[in-house]
Amino acid sequence: MDFSWTENQNELYAKVLALAKEKLNSSAKEPEMAQNLWHLCGELGILGLCVPKRYGGMGLDALTTTRVIEAYGRGCEDMGFVFATLAHLFACTMPILEYGTELLKEAILPQLCSGEWKGANAITEKEAGSDVFALRTKAVRDGKSYVLTGHKIYVTNAPLADVFVVYASTNPTHGYLGITAFIVEKNTPGVIVGKPFSKMGLDSTFASSVYFKDCHVPEGNKLGNEGQGAQVFQSSMQWERACLFAAYVGMMERQLEQTIGYTRSRRQFGRAISKNQAISHRIADMKLRLESARLLLYRACWLFDQGKNPVLDVSMSKLAISEAAIQSSLDAIQIHGGIGFLTEFGIERGLRDAIPSTIFSGTSEMQRELIARELGL
Ligand SMILES: Cc1cc2nc3c(=O)[nH]c(=O)nc-3n(C[C@H](O)[C@H](O)[C@H](O)COP(=O)(O)OP(=O)(O)OC[C@H]3O[C@@H](n4cnc5c(N)ncnc54)[C@H](O)[C@@H]3O)c2cc1C
Structure with a gap:
């Protein structure tokens, strides 16, 4: 190795x-x-x-x-x-x-x-979150186009997007095998983008609802075949769960460096706070969490590149990184004391940005479900 x-x-x-x-x-x-x-x-x-x-x-x-x-x-x-x-x-x-x-x-x-x-990806609906393939947006064939009708929520980048990947049902009786993916350009008549949501973190991400009202999309804008939408989505989620979360590994590394630097310079009771075991062991745990998550990440991506089934490893990596990012952000705040809580210093921002990572790209609960399924449970 x-x-x-x-x-x-x-x-x-x-x-x-x-x-x-x-x-x-x-x-x-x-x-x-x-x-x-x-x-x-x-x-x-x-x-x-x-x-x-x-x-x-x-x-x-x-x-x-x-x-x-x-x-x-x-x-x-x-x-x-x-x-x-x-x-x-x-x-x-x-x-x-x-x-x-x-x-x-x-x-x-x-x-x-x-x-x-x-670009944006629009699949989630009010009644279709974790149970995403219960989506109700419809795409009905009309000659050489499809007519899309439905309402999507939590669409990252929607207020800025020029192009959307939209998932709709072309055959509601076939459940997830009846879903089809389409490219929809923002200027297509019938596309209505809602106001940006107000969120607790990821401040520079703009996200909103998107409505499709009798929106005609050319058949050439289909991704894959009719009924292949669930596969298209799952494949994009494999990429996202495998690679996007590397950014949180990078964030944890930055957080660890900042935290170590702070504990060396902050003095209480006549010595650096890093000299207290209660602080240095918390930092040791941050390091351990970072490196364990990183190893899971590399193995998942290596499997991906080998063309082997990466589902188990990708879910473990996503789960480990997102939960580590929250715990380490909490540790960073605690170690910084009062300034960890003040928005002026940006330490608390790590926590606000980490919390959604256990929700998007499939919640922690759904990753545990996937892991259990891969274990034959
Ligand atoms: C920052 C952010 C960005 C997002 N970006 C996009 C985007 O670009 N495009 C898009 O389409 N969507 C996007 N989403 C939506 C996201 O994919 C959903 O929020 C997510 O899949 C969960 O769905 P939900 O919010 O409806 O929660 P629900 O599915 O209602 O879940 C609520 C709770 O119940 C749990 N739960 C549900 N079912 C089960 C079960 N079977 N077993 C155990 N626990 C269960 C969940 O884990 C969760 O804790 C984004 C979300 C966030 C937070």
Whole structure:
């Protein structure tokens, strides 16, 4: 077993870490600023890490993609922006790459990889959250197009998006085998984007409801075949669960460095607080959590690249990273004392950004269900 990275992988990591620190830390909360940052991300290659070069991407495998994303999450403190750009890559760009027609791929992927266009994925509905394939949005064939009607919620990037991957039922009697995925452009008549939701974290992620009212979508915008939508979604979730969470590994590494630095400089009772075992052991636990989660992540991505069934490992990695990120964020706050609680110092932001990670891309409970199923339970 060889745990070393190649020279090329190390160079990419160092480059993305340095540029993310230097250029991606201005707030993406303002739409004009966000646009510039999306373009910068496109120039850095982040928006097309695992997309082949011929479509404007970098053509990296899952493991290298993951390593670069770790650098991105470590360097860029704005996890809302990091999450928005990675949801764009894994839940919109990747399904188009894997299931779109050549025509669609040539027309859309270069725009998504450069940041010129932003993408969203719309599947969740009020009555279809964890039970996602209970969705009720309908797509009815009408000559050479489909007419979409329905209401999606929690759509990351919806207020900014140029293009949506939308899941709808073309055959409600067939349950999840009756679901089909479509590309819908924002200017299509009948697409109505709601107001951005107010959230407790991921501040620079813009998310809202999206309504489809008699929205005509050309049949060429179908991803895969009729009835293949559940497969398209599951494949995009494998990518997202495997690679996106590397950003939280990067975040935990940054948090650990900051926390260690603080405990060395903060003095109480005449000595650095790091000299108290109650503090240093809490830091040891943060390190252990980070490294265990990281190993699960690398193995899941390695399996992915080997073409082996990665479901068990990907779910374990997603679960371990997201729950570690919450626990380590709580530890970081406790170790910083009062300033850990003040928004001015940004320590508490880690916790607010970590909490949704056990909900999106499938909740912790659903990951445990998947793990149990893979164990034959
Ligand atoms: C930050 C963020 C970004 C998101 N981005 C998108 C997006 O871009 N596109 C999109 O379509 N959706 C998106 N979502 C929606 C997300 O996928 C859902 O919130 C998630 O799947 C859970 O669905 P729900 O909120 O309806 O909760 P529910 O499914 O109602 O679950 C509520 C609770 O019950 C538990 N539960 C449910 N069923 C079971 C069971 N069988 N066994 C045990 N426990 C169970 C859940 O784990 C959870 O704790 C996003 C959500 C968040 C928080």
